[in-house]
Amino acid sequence: xxxxxxxxxxxxxxxxxxxxxxxxxxxxxxxxxxxxxxxxxxxxxxxxxxxxxxxxxxxxxxxxxxxxxxxxxxxxxxxxxxxxxxxxxxxxxxxx
Amino acid sequence: xxxxxxxxxxxxxxxxxxxxxxxxxxxxxxxxxxxxxxxxxxxxxxxxxxxxxxxxxxxxxxxxxxxxxxxxxxxxxxxxxxxxxxxxxxxxxxxxxxxxxxxxxxxxxxxxxxxxxxxxxxxxxxxxxxxxxxxxxxxxxxxxxxxxxxxxxxxxxxxxxxxxxxxxxxxxxxxxxxxxxxxxxxxxxxxxxxxxxxxxxxxxxxxxxxxxxxxxxxxxxxxxxxxxxxxxxxxxxxxxxxxxxxxxxxxxxxxxxxxxxxxxxxxxxxxxxxxxxxxxxxxxxxxxxxxxxxxxxxxxxxxxxxxxxxxxxxxxxxxxxxxxxxxxxxxxxxxxxxxxxxxxxxxxxxxxxxxxxxxxxxxxxxxxxxxxxxxxxxxxxxxxxxxxxxxxxxxxxxxxxxxxxxxxxxxxxxxxxxxxxxxxxxxxxxxxxxxxxxxxxxxxxxxxxxxxxxxxxxxxxxxxxxxxxxxxxxxxxxxxxxxxxxxxxxxxxxxxxxxxxxxxxxxxxxxxxxxxxxxxxxxxxxxxxxxxxxxxxxxxxxxxxxxxxxxxxxxxxxxxxxxxxxxxxxxxxxxxxxxxxxxxxxxxxxxxxxxxxxxxxxxxxxxxxxxxxxxxxxxxxxxxxxxxxxxxxxxxxxxxxxxxxxxxxxxxxxxxxxxxxxxxxxxxxxxxxxxxxxxxxxxxxxxxxxxxxxxxxxxx
Numbered sequence: 001x002x003x004x005x006x007x008x009x010x011x012x013x014x015x016x017x018x019x020x021x022x023x024x025x026x027x028x029x030x031x032x033x034x035x036x037x038x039x040x041x042x043x044x045x046x047x048x049x050x051x052x053x054x055x056x057x058x059x060x061x062x063x064x065x066x067x068x069x070x071x072x073x074x075x076x077x078x079x080x081x082x083x084x085x086x087x088x089x090x091x092x093x094x095x096x
Numbered sequence: 097x098x099x100x101x102x103x104x105x106x107x108x109x110x111x112x113x114x115x116x117x118x119x120x121x122x123x124x125x126x127x128x129x130x131x132x133x134x135x136x137x138x139x140x141x142x143x144x145x146x147x148x149x150x151x152x153x154x155x156x157x158x159x160x161x162x163x164x165x166x167x168x169x170x171x172x173x174x175x176x177x178x179x180x181x182x183x184x185x186x187x188x189x190x191x192x193x194x195x196x197x198x199x200x201x202x203x204x205x206x207x208x209x210x211x212x213x214x215x216x217x218x219x220x221x222x223x224x225x226x227x228x229x230x231x232x233x234x235x236x237x238x239x240x241x242x243x244x245x246x247x248x249x250x251x252x253x254x255x256x257x258x259x260x261x262x263x264x265x266x267x268x269x270x271x272x273x274x275x276x277x278x279x280x281x282x283x284x285x286x287x288x289x290x291x292x293x294x295x296x297x298x299x300x301x302x303x304x305x306x307x308x309x310x311x312x313x314x315x316x317x318x319x320x321x322x323x324x325x326x327x328x329x330x331x332x333x334x335x336x337x338x339x340x341x342x343x344x345x346x347x348x349x350x351x352x353x354x355x356x357x358x359x360x361x362x363x364x365x366x367x368x369x370x371x372x373x374x375x376x377x378x379x380x381x382x383x384x385x386x387x388x389x390x391x392x393x394x395x396x397x398x399x400x401x402x403x404x405x406x407x408x409x410x411x412x413x414x415x416x417x418x419x420x421x422x423x424x425x426x427x428x429x430x431x432x433x434x435x436x437x438x439x440x441x442x443x444x445x446x447x448x449x450x451x452x453x454x455x456x457x458x459x460x461x462x463x464x465x466x467x468x469x470x471x472x473x474x475x476x477x478x479x480x481x482x483x484x485x486x487x488x489x490x491x492x493x494x495x496x497x498x499x500x501x502x503x504x505x506x507x508x509x510x511x512x513x514x515x516x517x518x519x520x521x522x523x524x525x526x527x528x529x530x531x532x533x534x535x536x537x538x539x540x541x542x543x544x545x546x547x548x549x550x551x552x553x554x555x556x557x558x559x560x561x562x563x564x565x566x567x568x569x570x571x572x573x574x575x576x577x578x579x580x581x582x583x584x585x586x587x588x589x590x591x592x593x594x595x596x597x598x599x600x601x602x603x604x605x606x607x608x609x610x611x612x613x614x615x616x617x618x619x620x621x622x623x624x625x626x627x628x629x630x631x632x633x634x635x636x637x638x639x640x641x642x643x644x645x646x647x648x649x650x651x652x653x654x655x656x657x658x659x660x661x662x663x664x665x666x667x668x669x670x671x672x673x674x675x676x677x678x679x680x681x682x683x684x685x686x687x688x689x690x691x692x693x694x695x696x697x698x699x700x701x702x703x704x705x706x707x708x709x710x711x712x713x714x715x716x717x718x719x720x721x722x723x724x725x726x727x728x729x730x731x732x733x734x735x736x737x738x739x740x741x742x743x744x745x746x747x748x749x750x751x752x753x754x755x756x757x758x759x760x761x762x763x764x765x766x767x768x769x770x771x772x773x774x775x776x777x778x779x780x781x782x783x784x785x786x787x788x789x790x791x792x793x794x795x796x
């Protein structure tokens with residue numbers, strides 16, 4: 001699961017990559033999308049650790065409830081409101 | 097790195113014997129901790145700070161069997177290891193890392209039965225600390241409603257702890273929890289020592305991740321799945337449907353505005369009744385004391401200093417209680433989290449997080465509860481800025497000043513019996529302008545502070561949006577009780593002391609009655625002679641009514657010159673050159689000087705210096721007329737429009753409330769911040785009032 005650093009653009013260009021490698025930033029998913037958290041980039045340490053203690057961690061299923069500059073994501077029965085700035089660091093493998 | 101270093105200490109059971117067992121109550125935010133705490137302790141809780149910290153904690157006695165334990169309610173935390181500000185301090189308290197505070201002897205961890213997996217994370221951390229632990233499985237009523245079944249045996253085995261299903265809301269299981277405390281924590285020593293085994297043995301760590309969170313979560317998810325299940329997505333849908341409206345960028349702000357408008361309507365409307373009762377009660381008490389006590393210094397001290405001072409604080413209590421009552425209900429329903437979510441984008445524009453909004457809004461009632469509620473703001477920078485700008489909001493204590501300015505400018509601009517409409521409109525415009533000035537100044541100040549002294553960006557939003565729940569009236573009432581007492585203790589002691597100091601400054605040195613004629617102005621001396629003559633003729637004619645009326649006038653004259661003669665009065669004259677560019681003369685300055693301790697005293701002080709006595713402040717029309725007739729040495733009106741505007745601007749922006757400063761110092765952890773707050777606000781108030789006066793004088 002690690003090493004999936006392709007941006008959505010690259011993914012589009014490469015087209016046929018397996019779903020394993022296709023990750024999208026949480027901030028770019030539209031409301032209603034589902035996925036599995038692939039990785040949480042360590043940028044803003046404090047806030048990302050907070051996300052993790054709230055139950056957002058690698059391998060967990062996630063669902064976007066509201067998108068925009070302020071996002072609501074449902075993960076493990078918990079709804080978390082987060083800014084797009086934080087959500088940028090959460091990489092998600094979209095599922096159907 | 098495939099293993100996590102989880103050292104499990106053998107629980108050391110030391111029944112302290114002499115002192116009661118200290119048990120910490122911990123849990124994630126929104127796990128219903130406060131409700132459970134209140135269930136266990138009732139009204140026997142005390143709020144205090146951990147020594148040397150800004151961490152507030154509530155402690156209460158709980159009867160468990162024949163034992164009595166001290167239950168400590170720590171702030172909600174997601175993790176005992178990671179966190180910020182309050183959360184970190186709570187974790188420190190849990191680990192015994194706060195100097196002077198012992199580690200708790202045992203811990204009760206609260207787990208939300210409807211969201212097992214996430215809450216097990218914290219429980220697993222506590223388990224590894226090796227402290228004796230009981231797990232209270234809260235919200236069982238709700239879990240049943242959702243059709244969840246939870247295997248207590250599996251959970252108990254995995255956590256090595258007694259699991260007690262409870263519901264803080266219905267009171268179910270509370271007795272069993274007391275029994276468990278008595279049996280497990282206060283009881284035999286052997287129970288726990290056998291239990292500890294390293295969690296590392298239990299975690300089937302297959303993921304090759306070095307992330308300890310993931311391992312712990314994997315364990316928590318596994319146990320959660322084995323013991324029960326989480327609320328279905330179906331149940332979540334209902335919450336989400338409501339959220340679609342309440343967190344909508346436009347509709348959400350609309351709902352938010354309506355709720356906040358209703359809150360303030362309640363604060364200003366419903367609070368009027370109890371405020372009137374308090375006012376009338378203290379007035380009656382003062383009258384009674386004044387009639388019983390022999391006239392003189394002691395009577396003045398008790399009536400004006402003590403009774404007046406205490407009444408001055410208590411009058412704000414109803415507003416504060418209503419504020420806390422409604423805010424607690426809103427928080428309980430889960431709405432406040434949505435409000436912070438919606439406000440985040442707006443607040444970010446002035447460099448503050450969404451969570452700063454509610455404290456800043458509360459500040460429109462009173463800055464003290466507002467500053468106390470800034471604890472929810474995680475980042476220290478954000479919290480400090482919020483505390484620093486909160487007193488710029490128009491609090492209730494400023495309203496008498498606004499009303500006075502509105503009445504007087506109305507009389508000047510629209511004199512006569514007509515013009516009631518115009519006066520009303522003018523008053524509305526002045527009030528609105530004053531509120532807006534305060535809000536704009538706060539936004540400006542937070543932008544400047546955030547770019548200079550407290551450089552940085554507001555903390556990014558990461559916030560749990562708990563499921564909507566029916567609020568508990570019991571919790572709200574207990575919070576009001578608790579907060580009310582904190583307010584009375586913190587503000588009451590300070591303001592009482594200040595009232596005594598103000599009273600002394602405005603009383604001493606005393607003006608001997610026979611010296612009145614020496615210090616009074618010629619026209620006052622003439623008036624004095626006139627009243628005395630009136631009394632003589634009236635008494636001779638047996639007209640006591642006229643005689644009494646004349647005596648009251650003499651008393652007012654005396655009060656006016658006595659104030660002028662006092663330390664406060666002299667100080668007013670001393671600072672006259674400082675405030676002259678703002679259009680204030682020494683008589684206004686006396687009011688300004690007195691109001692630096694508490695701004696609501698300015699109106700009554702002005703009434704005294706105007707010579708109509710303190711009771712003259714109650715009669716708005718009389719006050720406006722009398723103050724309106726005061727003149728400057730050159731014969732022009734003292735309270736002209738430029739002076740009134742300048743006075744209004746000064747009172748909107750100046751930091752004139754020592755009790756607020758005391759609370760700001762306490763919550764921020766240092767007087768340094770309170771002093772900065774006083775300095776920047778005073779400079780800003782002076783500058784703005786100066787500009788207002790100079791510009792208005794040039795235009796009028």
